[in-house]
Amino acid sequence: MTKTLEKLASLLCWEGRLNNSRVRDLFNINSVRASQIIRDFRTEFPRWLNLDTKTRSYHATKDFYNNPDFKKLDLDLQQYLAMTGGTPIFSPVQADVPIISNGIPDISGPRPEIFSIMFEAIRRNLMVNITYQSLANPQPQERKISPHNIVKAGRRWHVRAYCNKHKDFRDYVLGRVLEANVLNEPCEKQMAEDERWMTQVPVRLIAHPSLSIEQMRVIQNECFNMMSSKVDSCRGALVGYYVQHIQAAVDIKNQCPPDYQIAVENISEIKQWLFPN
Numbered sequence: 001m002t003k004t005l006e007k008l009a010s011l012l013c014w015e016g017r018l019n020n021s022r023v024r025d026l027f028n029i030n031s032v033r034a035s036q037i038i039r040d041f042r043t044e045f046p047r048w049l050n051l052d053t054k055t056r057s058y059h060a061t062k063d064f065y066n067n068p069d070f071k072k073l074d075l076d077l078q079q080y081l082a083m084t085g086g087t088p089i090f091s092p093v094q095a096d097v098p099i100i101s102n103g104i105p106d107i108s109g110p111r112p113e114i115f116s117i118m119f120e121a122i123r124r125n126l127m128v129n130i131t132y133q134s135l136a137n138p139q140p141q142e143r144k145i146s147p148h149n150i151v152k153a154g155r156r157w158h159v160r161a162y163c164n165k166h167k168d169f170r171d172y173v174l175g176r177v178l179e180a181n182v183l184n185e186p187c188e189k190q191m192a193e194d195e196r197w198m199t200q201v202p203v204r205l206i207a208h209p210s211l212s213i214e215q216m217r218v219i220q221n222e223c224f225n226m227m228s229s230k231v232d233s234c235r236g237a238l239v240g241y242y243v244q245h246i247q248a249a250v251d252i253k254n255q256c257p258p259d260y261q262i263a264v265e266n267i268s269e270i271k272q273w274l275f276p277n
Contacts, residue, residue: 001044006073007083008041012060013075016116018049019057025082055124065113077109110157110174115150117180118159122147125187127164131179132172140178146187148194150174152242160197160237162189168192171237196237201273203239204266205230208249208257219261229265239273250274 004027011026012018018041038058042049048064051057064070121128123148128147133140145161152158158171169189191197206229207216224230234242238257249255249263250271264270 002036005044007039007154008037009070009073010075010080010083012048012064014077014080014115014119016120017052017055017057017059019055019093062114075112077115098252110167114174114177114180114272115157117182118147118150118174121182122150124182127183127185127187129181129183130172130177135177144183145172145216146189148187149197150189151238153238160194162186162187162194169196169237194237196273197235199236200233201239201270202266203232203234203242203264203270205232205248205262208261209252209261211261223262236273239270240275243274
């Protein structure tokens with residue numbers, strides 16, 4: 001498989017579809033060239049694509065994801081994100097669908113089929129029926145959700161979505177979604193209605209007060225650009241993940257060095273955004 005066709009396979013894997021405009025914009029080529037390389041892909045892998053006249057796109061088939069040749073391909077999610085350059089994917093409903101990532105290897109990465117289904121639902125502003133399991137409810141349960149963002153928070157990939165059952169916005173770990181199907185129903189709630197997602201929360205970080213003066217300076221030089229503190233702005237829905245990820249103490253009496261070298265100074269301001277104990 002040529003490098004170009006490998007890129008198309010990666011696009012198909014994580015986005016679930018190929019179309020002229022996406023290929024044209026991503027590879028900075030004209031419409032004729034985009035059609036040609038999609039045609040080449042279809043010729044080489046005819047069972048991997050189905051034409052959907054409604055979306056004017058070629059969608060991935062089940063054979064694509066189940067085919068042994070597909071499983072041999074190195075279609076890593078981080079490579080896909082690097083290829084797309086972190087560029088937001090245009091959505092006619094929500095303007096942009098940002099996908100937030102970092103370079104930490106995944107130990108609970110999402111299955112491509114699930115990721116692409118969520119991607120497609122967000123793009124089309126449609127609800128998704130999922131079969132989901134969690135530590136609180138290990139028995140698989142069905143949920144109908146209205147997703148608006150895919151995000152990597154800490155070591156896990158989540159979809160942020162409105163839950164039809166619980167009547168609020170929640171985070172669903174993609175690795176815990178066993179099955180997912182896009183429904184032909186518009187989302188019940190939109191991203192703009194998700195207060196915790198839309199609210200920017202300032203998180204003021206300091207060196208842990210239990211460190212010596214000399215140790216504090218080490219942390220300040222390393223993390224705060226030689227300042228005494230640092231303020232990061234974070235979406236309310238992601239504050240808990242952020243504090244966990246950087247191992248910042250929110251209870252300096254019980255969370256002490258060396259396990260905790262950074263502390264949250266404005267804990268009273270961000271307490272409502274943290275995970276419940």
